[in-house]
Amino acid sequence: MSDKKSNAMWGGxxxxxxxxxxxxxxxxxxxxxxxxxxDIAGSRAHAxxxxxxxxxxxxxxxxxxxxxxxVLSEIEGGxxxxxxxLEDIHMNVEARLKEIIGDAAGRLHTARSxxxxxATDFKLWTRDQxxxxxxxxxxxxxxxxxxxxxxxxxxxxxxxxxxxxxxVTWGHHMMAYVEMxxxxxxxxxxxxxxxxxxxxGSAALAGTGFPIDRHMTAAALGFDRPTANxxxxxxxxxxxLEFLSCASITAMHMSRFAEELVIWSSxxxxxxxxxxxxxxxxxxxxxxxxxxxxxxxxAKVGRIFGANVALMMVMKGLPLAYSKDMQEDKExxxxxxxxxxxxxxxxxxxxxxMTGNIYNLRAAAASGFSTATDLAxxxxxxxxxxxxxxxxxTGALVAMxxxxxxxxxDLSLADMKSVHDAITEDVFNVLTVENSVAxxxxxxxxxxxxxxxxxxxxxxxxx
Numbered sequence: 001m002s003d004k005k006s007n008a009m010w011g012g013x014x015x016x017x018x019x020x021x022x023x024x025x026x027x028x029x030x031x032x033x034x035x036x037x038x039d040i041a042g043s044r045a046h047a048x049x050x051x052x053x054x055x056x057x058x059x060x061x062x063x064x065x066x067x068x069x070x071v072l073s074e075i076e077g078g079x080x081x082x083x084x085x086l087e088d089i090h091m092n093v094e095a096r097l098k099e100i101i102g103d104a105a106g107r108l109h110t111a112r113s114x115x116x117x118x119a120t121d122f123k124l125w126t127r128d129q130x131x132x133x134x135x136x137x138x139x140x141x142x143x144x145x146x147x148x149x150x151x152x153x154x155x156x157x158x159x160x161x162x163x164x165x166x167x168v169t170w171g172h173h174m175m176a177y178v179e180m181x182x183x184x185x186x187x188x189x190x191x192x193x194x195x196x197x198x199x200x201g202s203a204a205l206a207g208t209g210f211p212i213d214r215h216m217t218a219a220a221l222g223f224d225r226p227t228a229n230x231x232x233x234x235x236x237x238x239x240x241l242e243f244l245s246c247a248s249i250t251a252m253h254m255s256r257f258a259e260e261l262v263i264w265s266s267x268x269x270x271x272x273x274x275x276x277x278x279x280x281x282x283x284x285x286x287x288x289x290x291x292x293x294x295x296x297x298x299a300k301v302g303r304i305f306g307a308n309v310a311l312m313m314v315m316k317g318l319p320l321a322y323s324k325d326m327q328e329d330k331e332x333x334x335x336x337x338x339x340x341x342x343x344x345x346x347x348x349x350x351x352x353x354m355t356g357n358i359y360n361l362r363a364a365a366a367s368g369f370s371t372a373t374d375l376a377x378x379x380x381x382x383x384x385x386x387x388x389x390x391x392x393x394t395g396a397l398v399a400m401x402x403x404x405x406x407x408x409x410d411l412s413l414a415d416m417k418s419v420h421d422a423i424t425e426d427v428f429n430v431l432t433v434e435n436s437v438a439x440x441x442x443x444x445x446x447x448x449x450x451x452x453x454x455x456x457x458x459x460x461x462x463x
Contacts (some may be wrong), residue, residue: 001103021431027084028327035089035332036075038124040068041202042117043093047108055111055210055304060104067101068093089121089328090114111210112203113324115234117198122330124221126243129337130192136344137185137250138462141178143351147430149455153448155433156271156361157370164368168432172310177257191246195239198223202230205321232403233459235321238313240333243307251301255345258294262351265291270360275353278346293346299337307332341419365433369398370423374430383422393420 044065051061071093074080086092091114098105151170158168198218201208207230214226228235264271278293287332310332372394379390396419401408404415409431416423429435442446444454 002287015445016430021083024292025322026087027331028088029082029084029086029092029329031334032089032118032194033075033082033092035121035125035330036093037072038121039093039117040072041091041124041221042120042217043108044068045217046112046200047414048220049213049216050107050110052216053211053213054072056107063101063104064108068106070100071096086204088114088118088181088354090117092370105303111208111212112200113234115204116199116202116230119202119234119236120221121294122237122274122333123195123199123239126239127192127195127222129333129341130188130195130246132337132341133247133250134185134192135372136341136348137181137188140254140344140348140351141181141185142462144178144181144349145455147354147356148451150454151356151358152451153437154356154361155365156356157365157368158446164364164370165366166373167370167436168446169437169448169451170358170361171448171455172246172437172446174418175451175454175458177253178454180253181250182458182461184253187246187249188243189240189267189316191306192240193224194240196222196224197227197233198225199227199233199236201226202233205234211392226311231321235318235326237326237329239331240313241284241308241315244304244311244333247304248301248308251343252341254299254343255301257347258298261296261354262291265294270357271363271364273357274350277353278350282384291434293350297343297347301318304336304340307336321462362433367407368399368446369401370429371408371433374415374436375427378427378430379420379422382426385422389402399438418456 012457047056047061047064047068050056071080071203074096078090080096082092083095086095094105094108097108151174154170155167156170156173157164158166158173198214198221199258200217200221218224218226227236232343253442261272261274263269265274274291274294278291311329314328318325375397376387376390376394379385379388379393383390385393397408397416400415400419401411404411409428411462413423413425415429416427430439437446440448440450
């Protein structure tokens with residue numbers, strides 16, 4: 001594409017075309033061509049509104065509509081030649097439209113600017129990505145619920161500081177991530193509702209003197225309403241920042257679970273077996289089965305966090321309204337969205353395919369004095385001790401068991417009475433891991449009955 005053609009789009013402001021360096025730094029078409037369908041949707045809505053308001057002729061509007069559909073067909077069919085000389089998706093589409101329909105194409109840009117056009121396109125694209133993220137999170141939540149339902153009463157160790165703390169159930173652990181992801185879903189839904197205002201018609205920054213109907217274009221594009229301030233509308237990228245913020249928190253939650261899967265699938269833990277579909281082997285060690293999908297999900301969070309910080313830095317010092325800096329808003333969001341969706345799909349696949357090793361989970365739950373708190377609670381309930389005294393007695397019994405090289409249930413009643421005479425044979429009823437988890441019936445607790453109640457609640461939520 002010649003510089004002469006590029007200059008024509010500028011209306012004669014510059015006598016000479018930009019040199020190669022300026023063209024390279026100024027052009028965004030290599031990445032903003034992803035906005036093609038949104039750009040054409042916005043243009044079609046704008047042309048229909050201009051005709052409805054009598055700003056352009058109805059025949060011109062129809063020719064523009066047909067021409068835009070032809071351009072979209074070429075782009076979707078891979079037959080469109082994008083030009084860096086034309087800078088961005090908007091000018092590429094408009095130039096091709098003019099080749100197809102002639103001078104009527106020039107009427108399309110009446111009462112709008114590339115400033116409100118790009119804000120509209122980017123909002124439409126980001127809204128689609130929010131919908132995709134909500135759908136992806138929903139699928140992962142359902143996979144976790146299926147695991148929780150299958151193992152609602154499987155016993156496993158609960159950890160604090162990655163040290164054995166108290167027994168919990170597999171179902172309870174799975175449902176913890178359901179709660180996290182439920183918050184993620186609500187954040188995306190909340191952000192989507194807040195961003196669903198139409199910038200189109202704000203023009204460059206001050207609005208327009210043409211008698212446009214912004215409510216008509218808002219309705220046509222699925223927005224709830226037009227934006228209320230034209231300066232803010234073209235300068236705003238909060239919707240992209242909110243998307244990145246929601247994506248960052250979601251990615252962080254998946255990274256935490258990915259870390260657990262890496263640990264749990266190791267030979268030292270053997271808590272889970274990951275399917276071959278989400279594991280790889282070693283080029284030199286034939287025994288290896290590496291949890292590469294989990295490790296890559298754990299790494300994706302860095303790219304998504306980075307995108308969030310990068311766009312914050314782009315926006316932090318910009319005066320109103322539009323500055324060319326804002327051309328740097330899209331690559332980070334595109335990359336973060338791609339990696340978020342890939343991570344969600346991979347995590348959903350891993351969760352759906354993984355197998356919990358019930359016997360290893362139970363054995364680990366029973367080690368490390370995991371029922372010590374149950375013993376302390378029993379002393380409070382049955383011996384009437386203040387909890388701090390019960391804590392001290394239990395600590396002494398743990399020390400005795402450590403010295404003997406056994407666990408708490410393996411101590412004899414005589415051993416226990418030597419520490420405190422109020423202990424009776426009944427204490428052994430609370431020292432099994434099964435009885436421990438079954439007793440945690442407080443709302444949100446790990447008891448299988450509570451886990452099943454939360455599963456039922458979430459099934460209703462997802463309806």
